[in-house]
Amino acid sequence: MKKYYPIFFLAIIVLSSVVLLSITNSLTKDKILAQEEEATLTQLNNMFSEMTNYTLDGDIYFITAGDNIIGYAFKAIGNGYGGSISILIGLETDKTTVKGISIISNAETAGLGSRITLPSFTDRFIGKNINDVKLTQDGGQIDGISGSTISSRAVVETVRNTALEKIQELAD
Amino acid sequence: MKVLWKEFTKMLVVSNPLFVVLLGFCPALAITTSLDSALGMTFGLTFCIFFTNTIVSLIRKWIPNVVRIPVFIVIGATFVTIVDLVFHSYVPAIWAVLGIYLPLITTNCILLGRAESFAQHNRVVAAIGDGLGAGIGFGLAIIIISFFRQLFGTGVLSILGHTIVTLPLLNEHPIGIFILPPGAFLVIGLLHALFRRTGVEKSE
Numbered sequence: 001m002k003k004y005y006p007i008f009f010l011a012i013i014v015l016s017s018v019v020l021l022s023i024t025n026s027l028t029k030d031k032i033l034a035q036e037e038e039a040t041l042t043q044l045n046n047m048f049s050e051m052t053n054y055t056l057d058g059d060i061y062f063i064t065a066g067d068n069i070i071g072y073a074f075k076a077i078g079n080g081y082g083g084s085i086s087i088l089i090g091l092e093t094d095k096t097t098v099k100g101i102s103i104i105s106n107a108e109t110a111g112l113g114s115r116i117t118l119p120s121f122t123d124r125f126i127g128k129n130i131n132d133v134k135l136t137q138d139g140g141q142i143d144g145i146s147g148s149t150i151s152s153r154a155v156v157e158t159v160r161n162t163a164l165e166k167i168q169e170l171a172d
Numbered sequence: 173m174k175v176l177w178k179e180f181t182k183m184l185v186v187s188n189p190l191f192v193v194l195l196g197f198c199p200a201l202a203i204t205t206s207l208d209s210a211l212g213m214t215f216g217l218t219f220c221i222f223f224t225n226t227i228v229s230l231i232r233k234w235i236p237n238v239v240r241i242p243v244f245i246v247i248g249a250t251f252v253t254i255v256d257l258v259f260h261s262y263v264p265a266i267w268a269v270l271g272i273y274l275p276l277i278t279t280n281c282i283l284l285g286r287a288e289s290f291a292q293h294n295r296v297v298a299a300i301g302d303g304l305g306a307g308i309g310f311g312l313a314i315i316i317i318s319f320f321r322q323l324f325g326t327g328v329l330s331i332l333g334h335t336i337v338t339l340p341l342l343n344e345h346p347i348g349i350f351i352l353p354p355g356a357f358l359v360i361g362l363l364h365a366l367f368r369r370t371g372v373e374k375s376e
Contacts, residue, residue: 006236013243017250024254031261039264 040088044073047090047100060166063090071099074166078158081150083107085116089159091130095167098125098133101159106151113151121145121152125159130167133160176301183305190313190360191367195281199273200314201356207331210318212266213273214311216259218304220251220277221286225303228291235292244287249278282306313363320359325350 040061044054050065054073061073073090085106090099103117115121124142125133134140135153144152189195199217203209224247228235235243256274259267267274277283286306291299323329327342349355 006239009234009236010239010242010246013246017246020250021253024257028257028261032257035261035264 043088043102043104044090047071047073047088047102058169060170069093072166072170073099074162075104076158076162078154078162080106080108080116080154081113081148082109085151085154085158087155087158087162089163089166091163091167095170096130098128098130098159098163101125101155103155108148108151113148115145115148116151116155121155130160130163133163173297175295175298179298179301180305180308183302184309184312188313188367189282189306189310191364194364195285196310197360198276199280200310200317200360201353203270203273204314204318204321204356204359205325205351206269206322207315207318207329208266209269210311210314211331212259212263212270213314214307216252216255216270216274217277217280217282218307218311219255220248221283221303221307222300223251224248224283224287225291225299226296228287229294229296229299232292232294240292241284241288244284244292245278248283248287252278282310316363317356317359321350321355325352325355 041054044061044063045051048063048065048071050070051063052065054064055062059074062069063071063073071090071092072095073088076087076089078085078087083106085108086104088102088104090101091097092099101122103122106114106117108114108116128141132141133156135142135144135149135156137144138153140156142152142156144156183189187193190197190200199213203213224244227247228244252275255277256267259270259274286303290302294302319329323337323339324342324347327339327344327346328335329337347355350359
């Protein structure tokens, strides 16, 4: 019996931990969700200045002003140099022109790859046809950030591939 | 009460985790770019060490030696996760800045170190003093570091959105290296030298 005591003890510790954490989780869950929704709303507002409301269908945000749809937005996750990059992408109503992008989170090298979050980079996507969203050296129309080609390419490829996927979904 | 105070000041000054024992460098380098993140880290770490030390000390007689490290880690991780969830819901801005360094408190050498080397051998009151001292001692150290880094690196000193001081010349031409990782090494090195010079270490 004594042989099993450590296992027994550890199990009790883990069990108490689980109980404590599920209580904390249930207390904070709603607040975290609300917090994230508010952050998304702010980002959508920055992208679509005329927006009055949005509806979420599947994982695509339909941006509305009054009764009219003024654009579409969705989130994309790509692999950068230091980890995953989460991006919010906005499309015009023609479903081919980029309204704008914004980087929600990233783990790129501070001061180098992390420059993908700056407007000086994200503004380069505004008004581009989705098929031209490639780096200049890959035959597209987006200039990468010098010294951060991997991060720039990750953003560009993620934006194009995800957008093409979602455009297909919208068409269906 | 006397024991609590004795252990508290021991960790606060004589064996300050960062300046004297040189532990916890990862967070100290990473999140000392602003006073806000340093304050958040101080609060999170102190909370975690306090509870981990207290509980480890309370159950120290029943912890089987072979599984003591897993036990410490599970207890530590529980409180770290609580801090993570609470920060995420109430102070999302600070939570975002601290990022990975908040969950990493779990493997923080100070948290595990105090449980292993102190709390499991000592009575609760002493362990509480030791835990609070380690948390606040480390906290004071990173607050001092972030004070210099933010002041020289951005030229503006602000706390929770309120600007305290704006330096006239540095405001326009900040010394960028202070915000970058090498700046953390410079500031920590200079402060460590100062701690040695003033003889705090000799009293140990």
